[in-house]
Amino acid sequence: MAIGILNEYRNLILDYSIIKEFGGNSVFSDFIDVIATRNQDVYVSSAFKLQHYCLIHQADSKDDGSVYAMKELCSMLLPLHKLHSVQTADTAEFIRTVADIEDSIMIMTINSLLAKRLREKKIEFKHDIMILRTDRYELYHGSEEFFSSSPMPEVNPIALKKAYLDSDSFCNVGDKVVTGNNQMLELTKRVSSGAEGMVFLTDNRLKVAKIYHKGVITPLRWSKLTKMVSMGIKSAGICWPQDLLYYKGVPVGYTMFLGKGKTLGNIFDGPDAMVNNFPEWKREDVAATLINLIEKYIYLHMHNIVAGDIQLKNALLYSSNAVYLIDMDSVQVGNLPCPVGTEEFTDPRLWGRDFAGFVRKLEDEDYSIAMLVFSILFCGLHPYATRNGAETLREEILAKNFPYTLDNSNEEFIPLGGYNYIWQYLSEKLRTMLYNTFKLGRSYEAVQWYEAVLEYREDLVGKKYEDPEAYKVFPKMDYHPTAEALAEAAPGDRNRVAPGAKRRFSSVADATRASSVNNPFARAAQSSTSPFSSPFQNPNSAPASAPASPFAPKTSTPTSAPSGVYVPRQNGNVGSNGNGGDNGNNGNGSSNGGNGDPAKKKRFGLF
Known part of the structure; x- marks a missing residue:
């Protein structure tokens, strides 16, 4: 398939779906040849790299071509400072940021997360859009033309x-x-x-x-x-x-x-269940379990699959390194709908609808992912579980009676058992996102939750918190397992891997040490590198102010690095204005951008 038309553009806005769907075949080779010949600049969002992490961690052999394609793309563009990252995982913010890049075209596939988010949110984009298919491409002059030619799918009549x-x-x-x-x-x-x-x-x-x-x-x-x-x-x-x-x-x-372990609902069921099943666990294990789960759901989304019925009984847990999604036969595949759902994990906007009668959107699943995030971080508690509240959980959900506040000014309605301390010791970013979701009704994409939890776990692993209570599953509480549970717990139980399963890399640095071939970022890996948040830093500017939380990570002195080199995340270097979840700074990266347009230096980071 000839895609020489890309030669007409100076800048390419690239979606990860091109790597995932065409990596390893002739279409991607043609694409690489065009970029090399034209010496074009390529722009991606931070979701680009995060989606690649999700793909790598699934260790599916069918994705080997995508892993190699990512390595090839980075190897060609990074030395030339031609791969630029917009520091936001939010689709709308990314589109607004790249909208004024002249002489550009956006390239994606029809079932990509980017294409779906564009259509779901009706995001305006005035430059050209290329939809790449196996046997052809389609060119649209702006988002309106794309929307009219590619409407959202209708439910399959067979349903x-x-x-x-x-x-x-x-x-x-x-x-x-x-x-x-x-x-x-x-x-x-x-x-x-x-x-x-x-x-x-x-x-x-x-x-x-x-x-x-x-x-x-x-x-x-x-x-x-x-x-x-x-x-x-x-x-x-x-x-x-x-x-x-x-x-x-x-x-x-x-x-x-065959999956292995107990359902999440049997383990994340309050203090007794948690400490009896995993008496050695720390907060980082809880975060790792959540990361493992979100990665799998994003991986499904990348395959045009919406899980639909996300809930704690639909996954098995053997350890934080071995989590299994089960009951997969109910998921939505393309326009074949998921006919079931669990009310307390489902966006209230969908309550009362016949699930078999419509195609769910990614934004419908965003609420369920947020529910999963809260439920795991709070060891099975529902975000609308309250003391002295309404008679039913349904009433609390509809009224958005979220009992937590950002300034911890009122804990009257928070259930007893130490959940107020869990809230206080979360990262400022997670607290803000959870509050905005369950109190204010805001929605975040699954990849944004993934990024926030990755950053939280990196802070835990890196011992960024001064208070040792921050590392306990239940901070400031003194829960103990039963004698029977202690007797059953094997040494090293925290990180066990199911028989026959591959140990999951906990960081890109781990992957680098294991195999530079499987890690396209190996060229820039360092022992101090944090791969789980904004890796782009402007050496000429000071870091943003630290989070306002009293349990914020310890500050550290930022280090500069040459342009284009993958550097550790510094405190406040998340492309935000300190509100933790609102993609301040217009989502722009903070790298100096290498050589070229001065405006580009301010607005984009190098990948």
Whole structure:
């Protein structure tokens, strides 16, 4: 496919979807050739790098081409100071920042997170937009033309069909089922049973089989499973359908990889459950678990998947390094909707709607991600759980009766048990985002939550807090596990990895030490590097003021670095005005920008 038309532009605004969907094939090679020939400047948002972290940490072999493509792009552009980062993960702020770059074109794919956010939020962009597809490209002169030509998808009509694809036959231990590619599997042991079906071990030790009860397999469910199997997702932490299963020629279920551990709901269920399941855990383990979860949901979003029914019982936890998403057969894939939802984790705007009757947007899932963030950080507590409040949780949610304040001036309605201290010891950025979400009704994108929690964990790991209470799961509280729990806890329990699973890198520095090939940022890695927030610093300007929280990290003396070099995050160097969650400074990076346009030096950081 010829994309020589890109030669007509001096500046390219690049979305990560080009790396993800075309990395490793001839289309990306052509793209790289155009950039090299024209010596163009490339602009990305901070979400570009964050999405790549999510992809790397899933360790799915089908993404090897994307990993190599990122390395190739960085290796070519970084030495030339041609890769620039706008320091915001918020889509609208990113678009506003790049809107006045002359002679530019935005490049993305139709199912990219950027394309979806543009259409959902109706963000204005007046420059050209290229939608790159496998066999062609589409060129639009501004966002209005793009919106009119590419409307939001309508729900697939198959979702409205209520027939069932069932057989009267009953599968059980000892029976043999057949996969879609005619492989025979024997059901060897039943391991669980639920409302929809049963899960069996099979004679293939790597896979388990989910066999549905009668009256469960609808045309929507089977069409969705067929699509999911064809996608080939093999992340170790996502129990994704791998093969369709038939019994006597009739659809009965699917295979998947087996998750390990207990549901989040059984572990993040207050102080007793937390300390009895993981008596050695610290705050950084809680943050690591949350990071692991958000990464997986963003990874699904990158595949045109909306989880839909996010809740604590839909994930298993073996350790903070081994988290598994389960019940994947209910997710929304393209225009095949997720027909279910959990009210307390669902945006109240969607309450009362038939979930099978519409296609959920990414912004619909933003609320659920925010719910997940609060629930994990507060060890299972709901953000609207209050003392002396309304009779029902629903009333509290509708009234936005969030009991926490930014200045800690009123703790009357915060539940007892130390949750007020958890709130006080969170980072200023997280506190602001949570308050804005649950009190003021503001929405943040999943990648913004990811960035904020990464920064929080880096502060914990880097011992940036002076008060030792900040590192406890329940600060200023003295909870102890039972004797039975202590006896069962194995040494090193905090960081155990499930058998057969790869240990997840906790930072890009870890990845660098393990393999420079798999880490496209290896050229600039340093022992002091913090990879989890704004890595761009203007050596000629002082850092922003420290957060106002009394539990803010200890200050440190910023160090300068040559332009374009990946440098550690400094206190306040998050491209904000100190409000913690509102992308101040117009989201612009703070690097000196290398050589070239002086305006560019002020507005953009080098990647």
